[in-house]
Each structure stands twice: as C-alpha cells, then as structure tokens.
Amino acid sequence: KAGVTQTPRYLIKTRGQQVTLSCSPISGHRSVSWYQQTPGQGLQFLFEYFSETQRNKGNFPGRFSGRQFSNSRSEMNVSTLELGDSALYLCASSLSQSEPRYTFGSGTRLTVV
Amino acid sequence: AQSVTQLGSHVSVSEGALVLLRCNYSSSVPPYLFWYVQYPNQGLQLLLKYTSAATLVKGINGFEAEFKKSETSFHLTKPSAHMSDAAEYFCAVSGPGANNLFFGTGTRLTVIP
Numbered sequence: 616k617a618g619v620t621q622t623p624r625y626l627i628k629t630r631g632q633q634v635t636l637s638c639s640p641i642s643g644h645r646s647v648s649w650y651q652q653t654p655g656q657g658l659q660f661l662f663e664y665f666s667e668t669q670r671n672k673g674n675f676p677g678r679f680s681g682r683q684f685s686n687s688r689s690e691m692n693v694s695t696l697e698l699g700d701s702a703l704y705l706c707a708s709s710l711s712q713s714e715p716r717y718t719f720g721s722g723t724r725l726t727v728v
Numbered sequence: 729a730q731s732v733t734q735l736g737s738h739v740s741v742s743e744g745a746l747v748l749l750r751c752n753y754s755s756s757v758p759p760y761l762f763w764y765v766q767y768p769n770q771g772l773q774l775l776l777k778y779t780s781a782a783t784l785v786k787g788i789n790g791f792e793a794e795f796k797k798s799e800t801s802f803h804l805t806k807p808s809a810h811m812s813d814a815a816e817y818f819c820a821v822s823g824p825g826a827n828n829l830f831f832g833t834g835t836r837l838t839v840i841p
Contacts, residue, residue, distance in 0.1 A: 658831035671827050719771040
C-alpha cells in the first residue's frame with residue numbers, strides 16, 4: 616500500500632513568487648492536513664481538508680491556501696513568498712476521526728531566496 | 729484548548745541504556761496522544777498512539793508509553809537504546825472530533841556508543 620506522496624521534495628523560489636505543493640494521500644483516506652515545520656516555530660498546523668471541504672484552519676495569513684480534489688489529492692499554495700516561508704511542509708492523511716491515525720509524507724523542503 | 733510540553737530539547741543516553749522522553753499534555757477533552765519520530769530530511773513516522781483504550785501503549789521498534797491521567801503525562805520509554813534510535817521525537821495531542829494535531833517542540837535523542 617503506497618504511503619503519502621508529496622511532490623516536489625525540494626523547491627527553491629524567489630521572494631514574491633508563488634508556489635504550489637502537492638500531496639497524494641493513502642488510498643481510501645479522505646482527510647488531508649498540512650503542517651509547516653521550521654526550526655523557530657516547530658510544527659504548526661496549516662489546514663485540514665475532508666471530502667473537498669476545508670474543516671479547520673491554523674493561524675496563518677491568507678497567503679496560505681489549499682484545496683482538495685475529488686480523488687482526495689490536495690494542493691497547498693503560498694503566494695507572495697517571504698523569506699520566513701522557508702520550511703519543511705508536511706502533509707498527513709487520515710482515514711477517519713473515530714480512529715485517528717495520521718500518516719505523514721516525507722515533506723517538501725521549500726527554500727525562499 | 730490542547731497542548732503538549734516536552735521536557736528536555738536534547739537527551740543523550742548510552743547504547744543499551746533506558747530511554748525516557750517526557751511529555752505532559754493539557755486538554756479540555758479526553759485526549760488522543762501520539763509519539764512520532766523524525767529522521768533527518770524525512771517526514772514523521774508514528775511510533776504509537778493512545779486513544780482511550782489501554783493506558784500502556786506498545787509501539788514500534790520496542791517503544792512504549794503510559795498514559796497517566798493523574799499526572800497528565802504520556803512519557804515514551806524504551807528499555808535499551810540502539811544507535812538507530814538517534815532521531816528527533818515529537819509528542820502530539822488531538823481529541824475526539826478534532827482534525828488536527830498539536831505538537832510539542834521535540835526532543836532530539838543522541839545515542840552514545
């Protein structure tokens with residue numbers, strides 16, 4: 616059974632640009648959540664999608680957005696990139712809330728220069 | 729509100745010695761508790777989780793954790809450290825109906841040969 620797949624693994628962008636990251640959950644998982652990991656702030660929740668609907672959102676500016684498609688694949692977008700957006704972005708998928716088991720992908724390392 | 733506190737950002741143990749990583753939680757609802765491990769440039773791997781069943785939870789790689797409500801703790805232990813256990817460990821909390829994790833700041837485990 617394939618795990619959570621995140622693409623690309625590494626990305627370098629320039630300040631002011633925008634970026635789109637992709638996450639394919641485990642087959643059958645309908646919940647996808649995104650986290651940002653930085654040395655200073657640690658692991659912080661960005662947002663969570665279930666059946667194409669955003670159910671919860673963390674405390675991030677509107678430059679961070681996401682969506683989920685009918686096949687449960689999810690994308691997150693960051694517009695007008697800032698140096699502080701450099702981070703490891705992790706995606707996790709889960710089957711259900713009644714038996715939570717968040718499985719993480721290997722992440723996308725974004726560097727903003 | 730839910731949060732976890734990991735005591736000790738760095739822990740060093742000798743190979744073969746007991747591993748004890750501390751985690752205390754705060755939750756207004758019965759918590760779900762998790763321990764994840766992260767190796768360099770990798771995502772998060774689930775070690776074990778507590779979801780209100782048995783208070784002593786056994787995980788992968790010989791790790792286990794005990795949920796103690798009276799102490800609001802969920803400490804991670806392993807009887808005998810192995811060199812391959814060197815990594816960063818994260819405690820996280822969620823709750824029934826919740827759809828995201830709140831992470832601690834992590835504990836970096838070093839194993840000394």
